[in-house]
Amino acid sequence: MIVIQIGALLMCRIMSFLAICPIFSQKGFPNFAKLVVGGSLVISAYPAITEYKEIANTVLLGEVAIKEVIFGLAMGYLSQLVFSGIMMAGQMIDFQVGFSMAQAYDTMTDVQSAQFSKLYYWLTISIFFMLNLQNLMIYGIINSFKIVPLGTENISGASVDGVVQLFEKTVEMSLSLAAPMVVAVLIIDILLGVISRSIPQINILMMSLSIKTVVSILIFLLALSSLSSFLGNNLSEGIGNMLEFIKSVK
Template sequence: MSFIAICPLFSQKGFPNLAKLVVGGSLVISAYPAITGYKEITNMLLLGEVAIKEVLFGLAMGYLSQLVFSGVMMAGQMIDFQVGFSMAQAYDTMTDVQSAQFSKLYYWLTVSAFFLLDLQNSMIYGVVNSFKIVPLGTENMGGASIDGVVQLFEKTVEMSVSLSAPMVVAVLVIDILLGVISRSIPQINILMMSLSVKTIVGIIIFLLALSSLLSFLGNNLSEGIENMLEFIKSVR
């Protein structure tokens, strides 16, 4: 249930709470046969400690599965800022954050690629299988696991920069050219011109890179699920 509270798609505010309970309850029922070799705990203090460990373990898995989506949103925000769409941010009821056009577009493209590649089943399988790999009460968040999480966060930032770089650089070049024009011909309203020019160029670059973008997202999503599975194995 802690994994459902933070994992992609299911954790969205627009996802009905009743559906979250149904999905979480289904995972509990599906995982029950995988739980073997556990011992009964009569000490309430020890039971609370084990429960807290399980909750933290679920949150860690959810955080790792969410990293690619967070990186995509970060890339969209950098593009929106450079193109000028950040001035037209609106409240997104699905993600519960303020976002502009490219942030939403990149996010829903990532969601589409996630389902097209059937990665939701791999993610759910990893959660259920975690009870076999890491029996109840035995997980140990050691230094290697924490270092791995930090490295995955670094890779997410690198992915977001790589994703946004082509469009950001192109729009930056346009800003430089418009600055030169503004100095040469002060009578031109560069502000109004820049908004339309950068929007058109941004859309053109997005359409040209769309096929490569979907391939890039698919590779990173698959790698994100594999990283979550590797994390589960690393805490045994």
């Protein structure tokens, strides 16, 4: 019976984490593959459970299972923060450039997105795998059972404040990422506005779409190396924040 309880609680934390974390939470990731990954992580994490007492009370067992689900969702949320911030930056750029008028439903992210949102997202995915951060993320969820044993989660006020601060840092990172291109396109809008007042005969709308598209792509290509470094640093920091959160929950 104790083996079944441990397996069920392991599954609660791991599957709730996989339901919201990067890569594995995507709709394009097959459900069968999610079950295989979840089952493999449960088997890998089982040796880390050294001190667990069987819970005879069904209500108490349900409360422990809910705590495990909440803790898994919290870890997954923190690991996903950087990806959400990057998507936010892409949406701001799309809006300023004009690509938001051509938004389409993205079956992978399950949101309406345009060109730069998709471009930034997939660039982030590529950098995530190039830096082998998926291994660090998996290590974090496995090691969490050694740091925070089953049923002992205590998400204090300090932990909540830390999550709020990480959210603020994510918004700041998103604004920093989008600012150069948004400012450049905004300057183009101002110049085109002056031209439209000087020469009303020119079709500024059609001209602006072409100019802003070309300028945004050129800026992206020129900043690609710095952008890759910026994303890599923030991705590493994001996974590190998840590990720090695990250590703070005891």
